[in-house]
Amino acid sequence: MTSAHTAATDRIGHRHHVSPTASAEAASPAGDRQAEYGTLMRKWWFGAAVGVPTMILSYPWLIPGLRDLFPRESPQLWWLWVAMGVASLAVLVYSGNQFFAGAWEALRHRSANMHTLIAIGTGTAWIYSTVALLLPQLFPSEAMTDVYYDVTVVVTALVVLGMAMEVKARGRTSEAIEKLIGLAPKTARVIRDEAELEIPVEEVVVGDIVAVRPGSKVPVDGVVTIGASAVDESMITGESMPVAKSPGDEVIGATINKTGAFRFRATKIGSDTALATIVRMVGDAQASKVPIQRIVDVVSGYFTPAVLILSVLGFVIWYDFGPAPAFAYATIVAVTTLIIACPCALGMATPMALTTGVGLAATNGILIRSGDALQAAKKIDTIVLDKTGTITLGRPAVTDIVPAGGFEPDDVLALAAAAERDSEHPLAAAIVDGATERAITLAAPAGFEAVPGQGIRAWLGERRVLVGKQDFLEAAGVNAAGLEGEAARLADEGKTPVFVALDDRAAGVIAIADPVKSDSVASIAALRKLGLQVVMITGDNRRTADAIGRSVGIRRVLAEVLPQDKAHEVRKLQLEGRTVAMVGDGINDAPALAQADVGFAIGTGTDVAIEASDITLISGSLRGVVSAIAISRATMRNVYQNLFGAFVYNALGLPVALGVLYPVIGLLLSPILAALAMSFSSVTVISNANRLKRFKLAEVAA
Amino acid sequence: MTPDQIFVTVGGLAIVGFVAWFFWLKRTPGVKASVVADGYQEQMVLVKGGYTPDTIRVAAGRPVRLLFRREETAACSEQVVLADYGKSAPLPTGTVVPIEFMPGDPGEHEFTCQMGMLRGRIIVEAA
Secondary structure, three states: OHHHHHHHHHHHHHHHHHOOOOOHHHHOHHHHHHHHHHHHHHHHHHHHHHHHHHHHHHOHHHOHHHHHHOOOOOHHHHHHHHHHHHHHHHHHHHOOHHHHHHHHHHHHOOOOOHHHHHHHHHHHHHHHHHHHHHOHHHOOOOOOOOOOHHHHHHHHHHHHHHHHHHHHHHHHHOHHHHHHHHOOOOEEEEEEOOEEEEEEHHHOOOOOEEEEOOOOEOOOEEEEEEEOEEEEOHHHHOOOOOEEEOOOOEEOOOOEEOOOOEEEEEEEOHHHOHHHHHHHHHHHHHHOOOHHHHHHHHHHHHHHHHHHHHHHHHHHHHHHHOOOOHHHHHHHHHHHHHHHOOHHHHHHHHHHHHHHHHHHHHHOOEEEOOHHHHHHHHHOOEEEEEHHHHHEOOOOEEEEEEEOOOOOHHHHHHHHHHHHOOOOOHHHHHHHHHHHHOOOOOOOOOEEEEEOOOEEEEEEOOEEEEEEOHHHHHHOOOOOHHHHHHHHHHHHOOOEEEEEEEOOEEEEEEEEEOOEOOOHHHHHHHHHHOOOEEEEEOOOOHHHHHHHHHHHOOOEEEOOOOHHHHHHHHHHHHHOOOOEEEEEEOOOOHHHHHHOOEEEEEOEOOEOOOOOOOEEEOOOOOHHHHHHHHHHHHHHHHHHHHHHHHHHHHHHHHHHHHOOOHHHHOOOOOHHHHHHHHHHHHHHHHHHHHHHHHOOOHHHHO | OOHHHHHHHHHHHHHHHHHHHHHHHOOOOOEEOEEOOOOOEEEEEEEOOOEEOOEEEEEOOOOEEEEEEEOOOOHHHOEEEEHHHOEEEEOOOOOEEEEEEOOOOOEEEEEEEOOOOOEEEEEEEOO
């Protein structure tokens, strides 16, 4: 109690100490993004307000009413354009300052980015127009040169609008993680000095007894001590069915208690809780890189300077070989080239899809560790499922009781359970549990003796009970031949037959099996539908293993594999040229998970950070494997779509901007259209990534 | 070719050459991280349109702590990624965010923003 108290005080003290470093809300990326969006939208509206009249007044001779007011060559038109020059400078300074600041900062780091291109593009258009206006004698043509202030203003406005939409859409891609963070409960009702006390969740310490009322959130991770209830864990595990909880069961923080009331002992708090670990893992994974991104990084390192070079070359070629006025055409081509190039679309293609895909997986109870895992999961063609705990529940249970003549099924079980009561054999636990479930009261044995690998001999009063293999019974003089046929049938079904004898008579056979999880058969069928070869691996004997394989629809069964040899079996499959995924628990199967190209760990309760795994399934269901592979495939498809789109956009846009179509069909792109296309292309990439969120898992599971 | 065309052509090619040299060929020697009291090699990195310094030299075999401080709101730089070390962190504006790692064997590693637009290098030198 005292130590708990001190710890609590420490935490409060610590919190107090940290609090001056700004509230977490304001410093969060989401808060930053909202502010950034607001700023960009104000810049856009200013640009748009100046842009519309600028566009109209740049070509007054095209508009009937204005034609007479501002005829070409007139002094009033000159003054109008001077006014536009001032207005567009204001747009550059207010709406476009980030381009110039960004370009300058990048230049200082010897790099170039979108800001560089837009700053040089709009800056060039403005300077050209201003020189044409103030020093017309520099231009060879005697006529008054047209100005391009509209280009400056409209391009700035459109690109700013594109950036604002991008900020908005980026926010949506990271919605999943913000939703997870938002799940964290705020308060907890702990029992202190016999009374229930509502305190902030940060002040809960390990060992506190926490009370949970119906309908309220479980505040931290822990183990139920009193009471029973059903808890909705869907927000963490992705499983929609509420899970029954009774004393000894683990509860996960942020899940919602449905019907009953219970108390639990806090075991994990603060940054150790399952939720905090999930948030951390998802954040890390979202920021990691898909291997293909490394190639993109190399390309984008050359991209922007290459565009600068193209633009200069375009200027030179148009100046030397283009039509008159050569200087004006050359300038427009150079500006259009700078503006249409979109390094952003290329750069965002992969991270945006990765962020969305990893977030989508997390909301379904699947933790993808990194971009590498995602790309690898897309490539697998073979999936190895560990039998125990993955396909089956991992808890052996009594499935059949075949009594010999003169015995009732419950009698057989009662005898066996009484004999096995104090045994530590795993099958003994199944028999005792089976008896308890059938409400059989267990007699206390007067004594018992276990023969390892054979069976157990116990005395109930004066009577001798034997439980074990057929050989064991027969060695003790019991004739069990009458049950042999039944036992063989049970073994063929993948069950372990256990013989029971009372005194010198065979009483019956009890079959014990590890039951197959309810959704394993459907999930295995779905995995095969995804085109994967499914392999089962188990330490069971060949006969049992084949029987289970048959019952769940797996043809390739690796039986009698010792736990330490599982990794070796995975390696052998890889040597066949297969890309192998392994599904197992994170402890016994860790070496095999690490050996596999992709390791899927089946999560257990609150322990979600499983080191050896690439992908962790928080719920124990195999359906998660199906979903994880489907999500990985969809995400990688999205990545390729984005990269392809960005590549094609630039590969088509740049030549058109450079005017390759001009000699053929006389088409020359306006810089304003280029700005529209550029903004549109980066927004398209993000929207495509967001489309992933609508990906329906049900379609795969069906 | 008229004289002005010759001038534009020569000038244009000179600019092309300069761009290629400036962005691709010239490399900075970088800043050597200093060892602080707790044994870490520490270096402050300002994030504003790029990383300052963008080339950090560290010695192999001694843990490194980079302190990132982002001084802009542009969304581009909101995350820094050290892909080779499997590390990344969101960078809220105005907050110092430490990233710690073991530099490993001598060699070069990049740190970038999430989209790879802003780049820096960590040069691991033999101790």
